[in-house]
Amino acid sequence: MVSSTVFQSPRFSFSSATKSTAKPITTTTAAVHFPIRACSSTEAAGSIKTHHRRPADENIRDEARRQSSGNHHGFSAVYVPFNADPSSTESYSLDEIVYRSRSGGLLDVSHDLDALKKYDGQYWRSLFDSRVGKTTWPYGSGVWSKKEWVLPEIDSDDIVSAFEGNSNLFWAERFGKQFLGMNDLWVKHCGISHTGSFKDLGMTVLVSQVNRLRKMNRPVVGVGCASTGDTSAALSAYCAAAGIPSIVFLPANRISIAQLVQPIANGAFVLSLDTDFDGCMQLIREVTAELPIYLANSLNSLRLEGQKTAAIEILQQFDWEVPDWVIVPGGNLGNIYAFYKGFHMCKELGLVDRIPRLVCAQAANANPLYLHYKSGWGEFKPVKANTTFASAIQIGDPVSIDRAVYALKNSDGIVEEATEEELMDATAKADSTGMFICPHTGVALTALFKLRESGVIRPTDRTVVVSTAHGLKFTQSKIDYHSKDIPDIACRFANPPVQVKADFGSVMDVLKKYLLSRDPRC
Numbered sequence: 001m002v003s004s005t006v007f008q009s010p011r012f013s014f015s016s017a018t019k020s021t022a023k024p025i026t027t028t029t030a031a032v033h034f035p036i037r038a039c040s041s042t043e044a045a046g047s048i049k050t051h052h053r054r055p056a057d058e059n060i061r062d063e064a065r066r067q068s069s070g071n072h073h074g075f076s077a078v079y080v081p082f083n084a085d086p087s088s089t090e091s092y093s094l095d096e097i098v099y100r101s102r103s104g105g106l107l108d109v110s111h112d113l114d115a116l117k118k119y120d121g122q123y124w125r126s127l128f129d130s131r132v133g134k135t136t137w138p139y140g141s142g143v144w145s146k147k148e149w150v151l152p153e154i155d156s157d158d159i160v161s162a163f164e165g166n167s168n169l170f171w172a173e174r175f176g177k178q179f180l181g182m183n184d185l186w187v188k189h190c191g192i193s194h195t196g197s198f199k200d201l202g203m204t205v206l207v208s209q210v211n212r213l214r215k216m217n218r219p220v221v222g223v224g225c226a227s228t229g230d231t232s233a234a235l236s237a238y239c240a241a242a243g244i245p246s247i248v249f250l251p252a253n254r255i256s257i258a259q260l261v262q263p264i265a266n267g268a269f270v271l272s273l274d275t276d277f278d279g280c281m282q283l284i285r286e287v288t289a290e291l292p293i294y295l296a297n298s299l300n301s302l303r304l305e306g307q308k309t310a311a312i313e314i315l316q317q318f319d320w321e322v323p324d325w326v327i328v329p330g331g332n333l334g335n336i337y338a339f340y341k342g343f344h345m346c347k348e349l350g351l352v353d354r355i356p357r358l359v360c361a362q363a364a365n366a367n368p369l370y371l372h373y374k375s376g377w378g379e380f381k382p383v384k385a386n387t388t389f390a391s392a393i394q395i396g397d398p399v400s401i402d403r404a405v406y407a408l409k410n411s412d413g414i415v416e417e418a419t420e421e422e423l424m425d426a427t428a429k430a431d432s433t434g435m436f437i438c439p440h441t442g443v444a445l446t447a448l449f450k451l452r453e454s455g456v457i458r459p460t461d462r463t464v465v466v467s468t469a470h471g472l473k474f475t476q477s478k479i480d481y482h483s484k485d486i487p488d489i490a491c492r493f494a495n496p497p498v499q500v501k502a503d504f505g506s507v508m509d510v511l512k513k514y515l516l517s518r519d520p521r522c
């Protein structure tokens with residue numbers, strides 16, 4: 001007999017290749033200068049075997065410092081107004097503390113592409129491939145393995161990293177076949193990461209730059225963010241690792257316990273505010289304009305430099321073949337632009353010859369981008385975001401709206417939405433095939449279901465769904481679903497535990513019934 005009371009049972013503790021003519025970049029691996037040329041990854045791996053272990057009293061940061069060859073290649077980046085008129089000359093050093101352009105618009109980190117183009121696509125592919133899976137500082141990180149494209153001028157010694165990135169690209173074989181008739185469906189597990197979400201990719205870059213600014217005696221006493229949970233978790237962890245004070249503004253009672261406890265445990269100064277995320281965002285912007293607190297939300301374009309590496313990684317994991325679709329759940333809308341930027345840079349610099357079509361997926365309860373798209377990109381109107389199980393994207397007035405629109409227009413993109421029932425059903429279906437995804441990934445999967453049903457995405461299209469956070473951060477939503485404890489939602493795929501008397505006969509009866517129901521011959 002199935003009963004929701006079994007969730008109190010102690011057994012179910014639910015209740016609680018062309019060679020470049022330019023001089024090669026010298027990168028350090030284990031103990032020697034390792035000139036990376038346009039070589040295959042096998043060649044690179046072969047060289048590693050000859051390396052000696054570093055001296056016992058030296059750590060990997062010391063080793064990188066000793067071997068540092070500096071940035072002799074002239075790679076550089078500056079802030080420029082986002083989507084600026086080509087005639088604009090406005091730009092700022094990344095060592096300035098600036099989040100907005102003179103006209104109040106967004107900024108973008110602009111790389112010296114001419115310098116990067118001195119090396120061809122094969123060169124960059126080989127360089128990036130040669131760094132995967134190593135422990136060399138800082139290239140062991142999936143973000144810093146692309147350092148020349150991220151923050152080319154930062155000293156490796158200033159980098160704060162947990163060797164984030166290099167996340168699993170999972171072939172969703174059974175889910176794709178059973179529910180979607182798809183053969184080439186993949187999930188990029190960005191949530192399998194240091195603090196359990198893709199925010200680590202951006203935060204390693206932002207906190208590293210803050211570390212550099214503080215060493216330069218710039219007025220940065222702490223770093224602050226507004227958060228629906230994941231940004232604050234990443235910020236507090238990276239700041240704690242570097243000994244930098246972090247301050248987080250959280251909307252009271254709107255984030256999961258697992259997310260709340262992360263900044264608390266990492267020693268952040270946590271303000272729980274009686275407002276929603278948009279209210280917190282407004283407050284942190286006002287506060288960072290007055291106090292020496294550096295803004296860590298994705299309004300700060302530094303973050304997106306790290307996040308864009310997930311797109312590069314996807315290409316790399318497909319051996320530099322381009323997928324047809326990439327689906328990303330969207331809230332404050334920095335990430336969809338970060339993906340666009342990563343793909344676009346790879347095309348611009350000759351690593352690939354096209355970019356995938358992007359889909360941004362929103363919860364119907366917090367869908368300002370979807371409404372904007374449906375209006376034919378008319379006038380953008382923020383909304384009051386309602387409660388959603390996808391709580392990290394409960395955002396009504398996204399700061400990166402202009403970036404998202406740009407990314408979608410330039411990738412022949414689509415915006416979809418998911419109701420609460422759709423996103424929870426999609427999550428349960430995915431989990432039933434061995435995943436354990438967060439509700440935001442459920443939003444992205446719902447978009448995929450809809451685009452498959454309408455025939456826009458074809459059965460053979462290579463499709464990547466970006467999973468943005470670890471499912472373990474959102475267990476309460478799964479408990480509610482599998483308890484069938486959600487008003488107005490049928491919870492059709494719930495799988496509650498069965499309460500059964502602790503005697504052999506009762507257990508056998510239940511098991512026989514179950515096995516019969518599962519026997520394909522019956």
Ligand SMILES: Cc1ncc(COP(=O)(O)O)c(C=O)c1O
Pocket residue numbers: 197228230231298329330331332333334335336392393438440468469
């Ligand atoms: C788990 C999760 N998924 C998706 C998003 C959306 O990312 P973005 O705000 O960059 O659109 C966020 C944060 O907003 C998040 O925390």
Ligand SMILES: N[C@@H](CCOP(=O)(O)O)C(=O)O
Pocket residue numbers: 199225226227228229230231232296297298299331332334392393
């Ligand atoms: N989901 C985010 C919301 C803030 O987004 P950000 O990318 O602008 O920091 C969070 O986890 O706080």
